[in-house]
Amino acid sequence: MGAQGQNVTIVMYHYVRPLRLTRFPRIKGLDLDLFEAQLAYLARHYSLITMEQLVDAIDGAGELPPRPALLTFDDGYLDHYAYVFPKLAERRFQGSFFPPACSALDRKVLDVNKIHFTLASDVDPDHLVVMIEDACRERAAEFGLQPVEHYREKHMVGNFLDPAGINYVKLMLQHALPLELRRALIDQLFRRYVTSDEPAFASELYATVEQLRLMRSSGMHIGSHGDLHQWLGHLSKQEQEADIDRSLALLDAVGTAPAYRTMCYPYGDYNAETIEAIASRGFKLALTTEVALSPTSAAARFALPRLDTNHLPKDASAPSNEWTSAAGA
Numbered sequence: 272m273g274a275q276g277q278n279v280t281i282v283m284y285h286y287v288r289p290l291r292l293t294r295f296p297r298i299k300g301l302d303l304d305l306f307e308a309q310l311a312y313l314a315r316h317y318s319l320i321t322m323e324q325l326v327d328a329i330d331g332a333g334e335l336p337p338r339p340a341l342l343t344f345d346d347g348y349l350d351h352y353a354y355v356f357p358k359l360a361e362r363r364f365q366g367s368f369f370p371p372a373c374s375a376l377d378r379k380v381l382d383v384n385k386i387h388f389t390l391a392s393d394v395d396p397d398h399l400v401v402m403i404e405d406a407c408r409e410r411a412a413e414f415g416l417q418p419v420e421h422y423r424e425k426h427m428v429g430n431f432l433d434p435a436g437i438n439y440v441k442l443m444l445q446h447a448l449p450l451e452l453r454r455a456l457i458d459q460l461f462r463r464y465v466t467s468d469e470p471a472f473a474s475e476l477y478a479t480v481e482q483l484r485l486m487r488s489s490g491m492h493i494g495s496h497g498d499l500h501q502w503l504g505h506l507s508k509q510e511q512e513a514d515i516d517r518s519l520a521l522l523d524a525v526g527t528a529p530a531y532r533t534m535c536y537p538y539g540d541y542n543a544e545t546i547e548a549i550a551s552r553g554f555k556l557a558l559t560t561e562v563a564l565s566p567t568s569a570a571a572r573f574a575l576p577r578l579d580t581n582h583l584p585k586d587a588s589a590p591s592n593e594w595t596s597a598a599g600a
């Protein structure tokens with residue numbers, strides 16, 4: 272089958288760590304033992320490919336093996352260097368890693384991670400809901416906010432990963448509230464329930480430029496995840512372009528080949544201006560968080576869907592599940 276007619280199974284990972292041995296065992300991550308078991312499942316049922324093979328196939332410059340799969344890792348965690356990279360190297364699999372520039376270059380803790388680790392602390396999520404809604408009532412006039420009931424109706428919904436209350440906290444702090452208020456609340460909660468030493472926490476959480484460079488020189492792919500891990504589709508064209516341009520400094524620092532520049536949209540969020548910005552800067556493809564097998568057509572190159580790790584078995588001996596069966600021969 273020609274590459275243009277194939278689907279690729281692109282798998283998305285975030286935290287991968289021996290959860291019981293960490294300071295935050297409640298973080299929504301994949302335990303290292305389960306990751307190893309899933310790698311064994313993937314090795315049995317798929318042909319693992321590289322990002323460069325996928326780019327070449329989309330460009331019509333190469334063929335893909337039967338049932339191809341690509342492994343992607345978002346957010347540039349130290350987990351990826353300490354735990355994932357050695358496991359992939361043992362199997363001679365490539366991983367594609369997407370660190371935000373500010374976490375690697377500037378050692379800033381992303382707002383999204385401040386939210387994650389606040390939720391992974393000992394605080395009751397219902398207490399966070401109360402604190403957020405109290406702030407909304409107190410500062411409604413200052414920020415022109417809607418009534419709390421409006422936000423509850425729109426955002427108090429669960430999904431396959433999170434119950435309604437936790438997802439509500441995430442959505443309110445990620446994009447529902449005005450940026451200035453969000454950041455004030457996120458910083459307040461992070462300092463109260465996690466730590467007041469942000470630089471030290473960043474060193475504990477994220478891979479360094481030197482570690483990313485070593486991974487790339489050892490065959491891993493390093494792509495862009497923007498600079499500040501923002502909802503790009505919610506930004507102006509100029510703000511998007513500035514964020515993407517700052518991310519290129521990290522790609523240059525780790526030695527990513529310009530001919531194979533790739534983007535992973537933070538939160539899977541983008542619009543036509545995002546695509547225009549990355550296409551004009553020589554990016555070859557971009558990844559979303561839409562759940563589906565990924566076509567290899569040139570028309571789809573800037574909106575490639577992925578599966579979450581939770582969509583595939585974490586058992587080396589498991590039979591093909593529905594997603595694996597859908598991948599075909």
